[in-house]
Amino acid sequence: MQFVSLPHNTKPEQYNTWLQAALHGSHTDPFCCTPSWQLAFHDAFGPKRRLLITEEEGSVIAFAEGLVSEEEIYITPLEPSWFFGCPLLGDKAPQLFAEAMRFFAKTYAPRFPKILVGGLGPGLTYMQQLLNKTGLPLQAHLVKAGIQGSASLEGGLDGFLSRRSANLRRNLKRASQKAADKGIYFERVLPTTAEEAQNTYTRMIAVERASWKGIDHCGMAEPGICDFYNFLLERLAPERGARVIFARHDDRDVGFIFGGLAGQVYRGQQFSYAHDFHAHSLGNLMQVEKIRWLCEEGVHRYDMGPLDGPKMQYKTHWTETAFPLRTWLVEKA
Structure with a gap:
């Protein structure tokens, strides 16, 4: 030893x-x-x-x-x-x-x-x-x-949504129509090389800097934590472990959601969206798009990380199990 x-x-x-x-x-x-x-x-x-x-x-x-x-x-x-x-x-x-x-x-x-x-x-x-x-x-x-909060993906996207509140489902349907009318669409990215990981992360950080977290200098674009997520994406690439979705409008990235796989368990990491798109519920819509992707891949569980702490209350609407x-x-x- x-x-x-x-x-x-x-x-x-x-x-x-x-x-x-x-x-x-x-x-x-x-x-x-x-x-x-x-x-x-x-x-x-x-x-x-x-x-x-x-x-x-x-x-x-x-x-x-x-x-x-x-x-x-x-x-x-x-x-x-x-x-x-x-x-x-x-x-x-x-x-x-x-x-x-x-x-x-x-x-x-x-x-x-x-x-x-x-x-x-x-x-x-x-x-x-x-x-x-x-x-x-x-x-x-x-x-x-x-x-820590977790959600089962049993039954696919429909099964997941059936375990959410009626109010959340109504809000998601309304937000989805509003985003479609605005011309917002979603792009899936699965980097497999160091170059693809770096290009993906550059796009993510550009969105982060345009978000309220970037404007307030309290997000993943700050020194130290910026390197950490960069290195994480780089390490996940050869294992095909990262899952990134971008929300896009015209030719611009206006949001992203990122996490990684551990076998059949997905762990959410970060999401962000441009401050000028805050009225379009991109956080919720990107969650739905991520769950849709994971269910298509047969992933069993979505881990959302800590439920306690500041600004974590929103996770209670998306999870049903606490560890x-x-x-x-x-x-x-």
Whole structure:
């Protein structure tokens, strides 16, 4: 067991096992467990961090080292901002975690780092089982709790809409007619090369800068987060994992919606539309077009991310299932 460093946009030797473990687990947010999500964040926000990625019999653990000072050391998932993804994947992950804890105890002795494990469901039982396997005097504290929203795509688009409110269906029908009268149409994009990903992302950022988020400098066009989504789209391209739809008017992009696939689960990421088109319900209409596309592909589930937090209330109209998401801090007892 050892730390490694990864150059930009490269893959660790455990990549395929990592991807398969993320796709076939029962995690709250499977897409954010994938190496594409985790490594894109690493490339954008912490490319100099040392990584501990190890596998055994189809299971993987993936952590990053964060050195605040010689005395303050953190071990976290590669994406330690939202903690959507779980760094412990597969049946052998608890044993790998125990080995990693003993490795950290030896590597940093006499200190022991603070370990953050996110992307877990509710309850202390699993965490306590992890600690028991280490044979070390460790304790865990719940440091973050959230709720993720999800919708079934069973029954196709008609089935999905049947589970929405009558009021939402009426509003969508009215908005769709208004958009058609305006000449708004939708274009599907599935980038498969780095060049296609870059061209697609350039279009997305142009829309974002024309949106209220871009005007207020609080969206994905800002430094750091702009690189993250760029790298994410780039990593998804060779796996054919990205799904982007543009709303267009005449020869202009006036909206986009973007997300990625983890097997038969789609995870929404970002959508935006030009501020001068705010009266045309493009957010809702692009959601419908995205669901239409996903249903045609046989996707089973649409994950919409966090339901709690500012400006997330709209998601309750589009989802019917809520999954708890927990982050734990492990430290010396």
